[in-house]
Amino acid sequence: MDIVKLSAVEIKEKILKNELSATEVVKAHLNRIEEIDKDINAFISINKEGALEAAEKVDEKIKNGEELGALGGIPIALKDNIVTKDTKTTCGSKMLENYRSPYDATVVEKIKAQDGIIIGKTNMDEFAMGSSNETSFFGPTRNPVNTNLVPGGSSGGSAAAVKAEEVALALGTDTGGSTRQPAAYCDIVGIKPSYGLVSRYGVVSLANTLDTVGVFGRDVSDAALMLSAIVGYDEKDSTSYENPTHLVVEKDLEPTEYIKGMKIGIPREIYLDQIDKRLIGVMDKVIKVFQSLGAKVEEITLPHLEYGLSTYHVISAAEISSNMARFDGLRYGYRAKEYSTLDELYINSRNEAFGDEVKRRILMGTYYLSMGLGREYYEKALKMRTLIIDDFNKAFKDYDIILTPTSPILPFQLGKLKDEPLTKDLTSIFTAPVNLAGLCAMSIPCGYVDGLPVGLQIIGDRFKEMNIIKAGLAFEGGMKNGI
Amino acid sequence: MAYKTIIGLEIHVELATNTKMFCACPNTFGGEANTHCCPVCLGLPGSLPVINKTAIEYAIKAGIAFNCKINTKTKMDRKNYYYADLVKGYQISQDDIPLCEGGYIEIELEDGAKKINLQRIHIEEDTGKLTHTMDGDTLIDYNRSGVPLIEIVTRPDMNTPEEARLFLEKLRSTLKYIEVSDCKMEEGSLRCDININVVDTETGAKTNITEIKNLNSFKGAVKAMEFEEKRHIQLLKEGKNTVRETRRWDEVKNETVTMREKGEAEDYRYAVDGDLAPIEIPDTWIDEIRNKLPELPHHKKERFMRQYNLSEYDAGVLTASKDLASFYEETLKYIDDTKLVSNWIMGDVLRRLKDEEVEIEDTKLSPKALGQLLSLIKSGKINNNTGKKVLREVFETGKDPEVIVKEKGLIQITDESQILEVVEKVLSENQQSVIDYKNGKDRALGFLVGQVMKATKGKANPQLVNKMILDLINKM
Ligand SMILES: [Zn+2]
Numbered sequence: 001m002d003i004v005k006l007s008a009v010e011i012k013e014k015i016l017k018n019e020l021s022a023t024e025v026v027k028a029h030l031n032r033i034e035e036i037d038k039d040i041n042a043f044i045s046i047n048k049e050g051a052l053e054a055a056e057k058v059d060e061k062i063k064n065g066e067e068l069g070a071l072g073g074i075p076i077a078l079k080d081n082i083v084t085k086d087t088k089t090t091c092g093s094k095m096l097e098n099y100r101s102p103y104d105a106t107v108v109e110k111i112k113a114q115d116g117i118i119i120g121k122t123n124m125d126e127f128a129m130g131s132s133n134e135t136s137f138f139g140p141t142r143n144p145v146n147t148n149l150v151p152g153g154s155s156g157g158s159a160a161a162v163k164a165e166e167v168a169l170a171l172g173t174d175t176g177g178s179t180r181q182p183a184a185y186c187d188i189v190g191i192k193p194s195y196g197l198v199s200r201y202g203v204v205s206l207a208n209t210l211d212t213v214g215v216f217g218r219d220v221s222d223a224a225l226m227l228s229a230i231v232g233y234d235e236k237d238s239t240s241y242e243n244p245t246h247l248v249v250e251k252d253l254e255p256t257e258y259i260k261g262m263k264i265g266i267p268r269e270i271y272l273d274q275i276d277k278r279l280i281g282v283m284d285k286v287i288k289v290f291q292s293l294g295a296k297v298e299e300i301t302l303p304h305l306e307y308g309l310s311t312y313h314v315i316s317a318a319e320i321s322s323n324m325a326r327f328d329g330l331r332y333g334y335r336a337k338e339y340s341t342l343d344e345l346y347i348n349s350r351n352e353a354f355g356d357e358v359k360r361r362i363l364m365g366t367y368y369l370s371m372g373l374g375r376e377y378y379e380k381a382l383k384m385r386t387l388i389i390d391d392f393n394k395a396f397k398d399y400d401i402i403l404t405p406t407s408p409i410l411p412f413q414l415g416k417l418k419d420e421p422l423t424k425d426l427t428s429i430f431t432a433p434v435n436l437a438g439l440c441a442m443s444i445p446c447g448y449v450d451g452l453p454v455g456l457q458i459i460g461d462r463f464k465e466m467n468i469i470k471a472g473l474a475f476e477g478g479m480k481n482g483i
Numbered sequence: 484m485a486y487k488t489i490i491g492l493e494i495h496v497e498l499a500t501n502t503k504m505f506c507a508c509p510n511t512f513g514g515e516a517n518t519h520c521c522p523v524c525l526g527l528p529g530s531l532p533v534i535n536k537t538a539i540e541y542a543i544k545a546g547i548a549f550n551c552k553i554n555t556k557t558k559m560d561r562k563n564y565y566y567a568d569l570v571k572g573y574q575i576s577q578d579d580i581p582l583c584e585g586g587y588i589e590i591e592l593e594d595g596a597k598k599i600n601l602q603r604i605h606i607e608e609d610t611g612k613l614t615h616t617m618d619g620d621t622l623i624d625y626n627r628s629g630v631p632l633i634e635i636v637t638r639p640d641m642n643t644p645e646e647a648r649l650f651l652e653k654l655r656s657t658l659k660y661i662e663v664s665d666c667k668m669e670e671g672s673l674r675c676d677i678n679i680n681v682v683d684t685e686t687g688a689k690t691n692i693t694e695i696k697n698l699n700s701f702k703g704a705v706k707a708m709e710f711e712e713k714r715h716i717q718l719l720k721e722g723k724n725t726v727r728e729t730r731r732w733d734e735v736k737n738e739t740v741t742m743r744e745k746g747e748a749e750d751y752r753y754a755v756d757g758d759l760a761p762i763e764i765p766d767t768w769i770d771e772i773r774n775k776l777p778e779l780p781h782h783k784k785e786r787f788m789r790q791y792n793l794s795e796y797d798a799g800v801l802t803a804s805k806d807l808a809s810f811y812e813e814t815l816k817y818i819d820d821t822k823l824v825s826n827w828i829m830g831d832v833l834r835r836l837k838d839e840e841v842e843i844e845d846t847k848l849s850p851k852a853l854g855q856l857l858s859l860i861k862s863g864k865i866n867n868n869t870g871k872k873v874l875r876e877v878f879e880t881g882k883d884p885e886v887i888v889k890e891k892g893l894i895q896i897t898d899e900s901q902i903l904e905v906v907e908k909v910l911s912e913n914q915q916s917v918i919d920y921k922n923g924k925d926r927a928l929g930f931l932v933g934q935v936m937k938a939t940k941g942k943a944n945p946q947l948v949n950k951m952i953l954d955l956i957n958k959m
Contacts, residue, residue: 105529
């Protein structure tokens, strides 16, 4: 039995049945990391001792016949912008190279409380700004599908770690597509829950009205298990909600059963000029799969979808500029060696510790919030956001889910788009509007073209996570059955 | 030439909630530096604010007390700027929709009441506190970071420093009345910035507005305004103008000095704080707060006039501070004489407070002690003068008046037999005065009474002595 190939659901079952110990599971994954991570660079820190200790506790519980939590013994990786007491939290930046949080994020507490085993913290684009994991201070992460490719980003490390079988599950974050796009690029499942379903407490803010905690698994059931373990209202996050959806997956149904009666919309606006033309064929195939499963698929319109990316760009940059202000070198993080005034301390520290992409977004965001023309962009973007929300609201009156490619661009070569930030931004064109509207969405593998993995995005209405999970299970089953 | 001074105020008031604005840290003054802190009020990565409902309640209380309109749909915004006392690079405040809008505070002038209009009251968080050491280091204490504040902004409706002082007094006493702040300027829980300029009413020429910061007492504020008023008028006389600038009051030099010139208006890049859900205030909650609101000063004054049959002036003095008013009412529980208590508080008690520059709650005098003392006087056990002496001793020692009177043997002698001997002795020793009195010199009687009082060490009942002397003289 190759332990690292087991799904999270299987690991849990085997531990419960005493066929495997948590310690064996953790050791197998630590060995796998040892063996492969030098080629992937998915991890920034690994908490070997902590993981083994946690595994021992799980084994102890089994021995004593105690009840095991929902994540009992499953090895899990966390994106390095989720704060943990046990390891440093770097956000992939020189600014926080050695930062240690005095507290655990709420999602971390939940994982620990449910006997999940946190293996380590994963690589990411600096402060989650980027879509290829190339802006990390700790070097780029490579795509386990093909190490010449980028893994996507900004949660590229988490996606790669799951794909490379270094862990069974991982958490990322998703502000404009940062979980779904790397999931697509690494050929795994990624879910971005509705805004407010999962507490953001302890998740370092990027753009706080868009930020969500995303989950990764190698199949839909695994991703759903991870998600169900971290949802719920948190008194420390006043934008969180008490679990409004019941994430209970009925197991082992026929694919057609999951999707019975569902109506699916395909926005006609997805066929834009910038889309990789190979994706059109993939979408045709996807539609056929859903139709053959018995779903009703129709073309719909989301008239403002094309403005989603620029709206996202303006709003996220504005929020980023404010959220990044606390990293000033005064209380924690990097401080420049040379300065003679307080202003110089700020300027030199931030200048020396932030990378280009972070600086670019701070500058743009500061402009968008400043009086004058910049401010007009911001006000316009806020208005456009409500129009985009209206579009989705209308669509979800008649349809249960909406399908798009996850990214309009297929995984690209490492370094290829290094100096083309705008092209890289384009990868969020179908994902960012989902964040603007606070909806839920999943990226699920839908095959390969020319050796490159393709992800399908399944969008659901806010707090209708069960719709995307059911559709995902149906699609997964359909693909497996070779429809 | 005639000049008109124009004064507007911005007042920051720390709310006396148990916990800070966005976290559960204690909101208490002092404490060892950086001990009342947590990830939230230190702005650590990943932390999120959660609004303190009591802070909103207190701000609404103030809004109601100052006749403001309460905005039932509001939000928190970020005011972005960099400073060492600011942990997140932005202060959570309110921009375009303050919690309370409009409103006014009435002050009493000699020629009647004047309304000072308010522009707004909004809620925000306080920053940390910087201390500059002698070595040139700057130390930062974040205990104050995240303490809830309200900022009260007035219209430029005050025309003399005295009006501004009356406004501040009224503001402070009301805020203390409704128990939303202890308003201690010396501890920084009430801080005031002044905007002042002067208009030449004949030519229409006016000076640029000067802002004065760093005032830590009402006295200082008044002095600073008086200084600025003179400075502006002098410049106008010389055909000059003031610089648009921020000045501070230098207590040592007794003058305002330049802090910084005001360039272009600062751009704080306000934007809504997405970490905090929009605030919706149900009308029922406002009603509930309104109903729970303690009696406001002017209501209390009217009630005192009605209920205790006091003059408008007396009621005004007694209700100027909540503590004094409750001291008065509390004292009435021990002695049922509204006039007597009012006279004593307005006289000897207030004089004492003024001399010592203390508030009633900071003294050793309790309502019970004053009640006891006045009962002793009223029942004739001690006389007025003895009463004053005893009061002085209560202020100093906090002892029970009854104990003092007993220990010092100050009980008034009301038994004729005890005084008769003294009276007879005084009369026989002062034959001339007796004759003078008989010849119509009334003053001689006073002298004789005084002699008896002296001989009894003030303990005799003066009315009784008076009567006994007259009886004896008449018998002669
Ligand atoms: Zn705190």
